[in-house]
Amino acid sequence: MTSRGTAPRSGTARGTAAAARLAGIDAARGLALLGMMATHVLPTFESDSQLTPTWIGLTFSGRAAALFAVLAGIGLALSTGKERPLEGRELRAARRGIALRALVVGVVGLSLGALEINIAVILVHYALLFLCVLPFIGLRPRRLWALAAAWVLASPVLAYLLRPWLLAAEPPLQLGHNPGWEDLAAPARLLGDQFLTGYYPVLQWIAYLLVGLAIGRLALSTAAVPALLLAAGTITAVLAKWLSVVLMEDWGGRAALQESLGDPAYPLASLLQVNLAGIEQSGSAWWLASSAPHSGTTLDLLHTSGVAAAVVRVFLLLGRLADWIQLDLLLPLRGAGALTLSLYTAHLCVMASLYNHPLPAGWTVEGVYWAQALAVLVLGAAFAVLSWRGPLEWLGHAANQLGRGQLGRNRAGRGRGTQPR
Template identity: 50%
Template sequence: MASTQTGRRLAGIDAARGLALLGMMATHIYPLWTQGADPQPNFTGLVLSGRSSALFAVLAGVGLALLSGGSKPHHGRALLADRGGIAVRAALIAAVGLMLGTLEVNIAVILVHYAVLFLCALPFLQLRLPVLAAWAAGWLVLSPVAAYLVRGGLGAALEPSSLGHNPNVLDLFTPVTFLADIFVTGFYPVLQWLGYILVGLVIGRLEIRRTVVQLWLLAGGLAAAALGKAGSAFVMGQLGGFAGLASTEAAERPDFGLIYQVNLGWVDMDDSWWWLGVAGPHSGTTFDLLHTSGTAAAVLAVCLLLTSRRPRLLLPLSGAGAMTLSLYAAHVWVMSIVPDGAAAPSDHVLYWGQVIVALSVGMAFSVLSLRGPLELVTSSASRLTRNSLRGNRQLR
């Protein structure tokens, strides 16, 4: 995805996207807590879980903003062309996601939800920055409440109310459950995750090439991340929220203390309003969305600051980040063919082997000015659509 309105990529955005890819790969491979008599959350669970995928989504919003004009959003025929190109790109990404959904793999594949988020972003592309910021703030606050209310109704009306697996082509024949999973009950519910896209759109509408903007983005990201955790700590501690969860079904699990810290996407959070006060990874609450949006903004700001004068400083990361669709798809496929049992490689071998390949391939493609295979297909189809809708004029 082009990273500026002039077609020149910002290395910092690609580097941040590369970090998101490596973080997501780690959460797919490593356990989220230590094994043994006294298990404790580890680095992957405490630092990477939830934040890596959120970074990936926020950067998608940044990319959409830059693709549609950056700080000077397109209007009229140009905006129509942008929307058409993005819709085609989303359709192709969804097709890749549906194919990956046929693989037997213990990974929540994000691509179909990711593609739907692209489509949901289309009405917001023409908004002025203050209006867009208001939408983003409102979405972070209200969408978790709406999701909580809707989940209960879906649970009563649909059986099942979620797919229980990655979306694939066959799920299109059960459209109601498919849509419920994509928008509300799945691992990456679009209803809440659109907040990440809107935050990314806001960031992408700023003059992010300017150092002062990057510094403000860093400060704002850190403040938002801290506020999300502090607000949740107040609600769950001082107001008694954690005690209020003691009577829920999830709290009866022996591993609840661990799950609460590393991945709340594994439990149903429909039986107590107190769930809206947590900030754990993949909880999808206002506090979680605010915290992870803040960490995403901070990571992006650091990458932009480091590469503003030396674009190739983070070349291994930015090279991989420029072809995340291809590398992510390859990673999911590799994980689907890894043997189990005694023949399985160690987690370290599996992770670092893939990291070295991803960084090496990305760097080689970058040096040779090549696009990843899936990026080439999606960008070419998107560009042809945009050119056609804009009257065959060359788009940059």
């Protein structure tokens, strides 16, 4: 999905900064993968009548996936010119490479649709996101920030207006399951689900990639820009959540939504804290005042984008610290971050093998998660030390090189890892 160049290790300040930047971005992606896995395996609600949120749900739900998407945009920027976006023939070649890489991701995602699993697979949405942002790859930061702001403000309103039309169709333009090859026979239903009515609505999620592109076009190797990211991201995240609390609690938004649902016992308060995916969110404009994870509202997009920007800043700092002390503290995480497509796919296969089956004797749900997390970190570290690509990363890289007309070139660097974003 995005490609990583070999980090220069010449000993110059520029080479050191670039290496630290790449290590930090990869490590943040590794954290996002572990966070998404946590929401897949560990309970996000307590098993009580009120659906009390767990710390996993409160911490990772919505934020881990959004961080993953923002990092995808950053990766696209880093692979297409960094602060100075590609132009002309090089830009067209880069777009072809990204499109073919997206095709690989989409094929993997459609194939995983055959798994019997209770996890919403993001890969087909992800492939469409990459195709949708191709027109914006050549833009500079100022235009990207303006476009991202407009998208954050407008796309949730547009989705709110269009979603009822799609759901009122016969049959509704919503899958209710992970997209698979058989769904290509009903393209309107598939695209309606992917863009508006599904778990990761592409229409709103384009905002994350635009934010990531804008961040990636900044001079991340300087000291001032990452500091600005931390401050702006933290302030944005806090203000978005605060404004949502004011609107929903002080101004009566949650009470109005509870009344519109027609069931006083419906655990809306808990869902607003953890996950609104699967709830229709229609019939009341108060839905747009929520910042609930996976609600796709303006405040949700602002909050999760702000958290992502702050996390990126922290990992950029850790990358620079690791380089300064000459100790690769981020090795397991950055290695996992360079293998996310292969590791994510393997994780889904493991979870499918356990779905609707009792756990092996002596195993707990927590044990299942920590065993997978440990495997992810060990494999990430091993592949990073050996400078290997994962198998699906190799396919994505080959597709990218084919699109750019560079397949077979630079054989000496062929073993380097790429990020399957």
